[in-house]
Amino acid sequence: MLASLQNGICSERLALSAYQENFADAHPPLTATQAQIEAERCYYCYAAPCQTACPTGIDIPSFIARIAQGNPRGAAAKILEENVLGGMCARVCPTEVLCEQACVRNTNEDKPVEIGLLQRFATDDFFANPQPPLFIRAADTGKKIAVVGSGPAGLSCAHRLACLGHQVTIFEARAKLGGLNEYGLAAYKTPNNFAQQEIEWLLSIGGIAVKTNTRLGQDIFFTDLVSTYDAVFLGLGLSGVNALGISEPETLGLRNAVEFISDLRQAEDLSQLPVGRKVVVIGGGMTAIDAAVQSRKLGAEEVTIVYRRGQEGMSASDYEQEWAKNNGVTIRHWAAPLELLTSEDGQLTGIRFAYTQLEEGRLKQLSESFELAADMVLRAIGQNFDSNHGVEGLAMQSGKILTDENGKTNVAKVWAGGDCRFGGKDLTVEGVQHGKLSALDIHRSLSQAA
């Protein structure tokens, strides 16, 4: 029997060569010629709508003009001065709902300038030869700042603070820096260990000490940080995973999508990763898409995303949904999980869903239901703030940290940003902006105090 047709959860469903092909760069970079042609399409708009649409406010017309003028280093500088993780954002930003959605070329041509790919071109060119340094650290201020969490928000905050001359210590719970850049995101979005390459460059500014395998609430404690450091930035992310809200039996087949993705990102040999023959992913966001598509790419025969609301309610962009469908993923709407089905020996065999509909603006489960065969079910219905961090005294809202527009919390000397901050859209690029704004605010605050 073909390995791909084997029921249950197993590895090596595909020929070895298929793994490399499936997980290669999903959107290959532009060649120099393509970049030149594309860059010349930019109109160099006044107060450009793309720049306004970019959460980090990159001066997009300028960086594109610099590409067109044969100045890719200058282009990279324009990008990185506003978004220090501009290389990763060029790979993972949902540009179709951000900068490219705002491009004035859409009006007549329905074809925006490919800003994301141009940003990748400029940053790739820079990272291939990042000398001499773009950023020089200011004179040491003697101020010590703790950055907890090393996802996009923490890294961005740390880099900006280091630039401004402060001494930063990053505390990271996991073994590697990067947060979702390293442990989340589909592998084909950021192949060739780009996340670590970018971080290595980012840290090269100096003034940033790193403590990995150090978890807040376990190895270090909030009150200690606040009393020891001149300022604390919390970029904790959302490490808890929402439950399905139904009975969840202990079964091998039921997993968190974020862990499935994390295993995939860290795998040395993708062929050794187990995946089901029939996979159901529950959720409607980017995590659901990344988990579903990667399941397919690992050799799952049938992959279905099931979302409890309609297509328009999915937080994954239209482009991402299209990407999933093109990779053979089925997306079903208006259904909520009801029951996980297991065999007598405890193997997952399927999942039963209730149909749903909106009634007077409220989502209601109907009495009718259907079953999908599944040997693997991935939860992707959102993450939540881990209460074990022990951040007592912080004002919270909807389970996230409440801050002002610069990320300042109600606790003196404490800022927060990224996915753990209330009111965000859970985007990498937004995390970068949070970190940057908080760093600037911390700097202002410490400068005034001095």
Add this chain to the structure above:
Amino acid sequence: MADLSSNFLGIKSPNPFWLASAPPTDKEVNVIRALEAGWGGVVWKTVGEDPPVVNVHGPRYAALLGTDRRVIGFNNIELISDRPLGANLAEMARVKQRFPDRAIIASVMVPCTEQAWKNILPQVEDTGCDGIELNFGCPHGMSERGMGSAVGQVPEYIQMVTEWCKQYSRLPIIVKLTPNITDIRMPARAAKAGGADAVSLINTINSIMSVDLEKMAIYPNTAGAGSHGGYCGYAVKPIALNMVAEIARDPETAGLPISGIGGITTWRDAAEFMTLGAGTVQVCTAAMVYGFKIIEDLCDGLSNFMDSKGYQNLDQLVGKAVPTVKNWNQLNLNYAEKAVINQDLCIKCGRCHIVCEDTSHQAIFATKNGERHFEINEAECVGCNLCVSVCPVADCITMRTLQAGEIDQRTGHQVTGEYANWTTHPNNPGASCS
């Protein structure tokens, strides 16, 4: 269907498109390809005395590139034909015999002595060619030897040589003018005074295409050193149009036939030259960029344009716009326009706003009710046309004429509808009473 046939100085060609004297007309093989493709005629690449000149054995051409590597401008340092005179003349004769309905013009350049011209003209005439073009325009290489533009820059020489040519040849004489002068009317008048049957213009403009910043040397160069070249191509069209019009409207040269040259790339360019007085047009760069097939598009476009406007033949088109070319002091200072932005077409790039704000008259609003919205402020708009010029969307910004009786919001004055120019303006210290 419009009749595109041309009769220029009695030289007939099925269409007014001639290939200019240049690399595309250097050899029989090229010329035959051109004529088979449908070109109305060729001005054979300039022939000179034997022994022939020698060209550099390296880059002769370079281009000024626009978006998507489109050739906007072009320059060359190629000399006149580097082949023996006899070879050129024999080929010319064969081609004329094979294509009797096409215009075959010989371009000639020899030193500025009567004997030199007296020697060569009968040989050229023996080919059976239809006319002779005197190359007084080539601005590089040959000019260092006292020929080409070195002659074209001295009206007295132009007249003298033209007189010799009229004396020693029965063929129509077309004098090709250099634009590297201060006032094109002077050489044109000299050509006419010498008896020229027509002038052709413009030849190329002195130019350095670029500097290779890696090698820190001008580009193109020969073994590290370069020489200025002759600039041509689409970018020179406005310069050429002006010079053609200046000759067409100069009372001293009005009516002198003109063969228009300079950046003609499309039928539209050709039509524009003709409306400003060119009886035929000559093309080089466009052919060197796209090949000879463009003749089909040139003829088709011109024909469809003429049909759409009811022009039956070229005579009805030639010179049609010349009366609209005036000295500045004849322009109506009572006339006013204002820009109008078509909001349905506007893509909100804001370029009109920022250039008006930064460099002109602060006459375009960028917001309306807090929204991004670009609209003309008539109280500031001087009607300068900058916004029209930079808008990336065709016909999105247009100019509206203020009607008689309307108040110009900028000046507060009522538009009178009466014509009044600078010569009578109160601010003009030398104004005459009207």
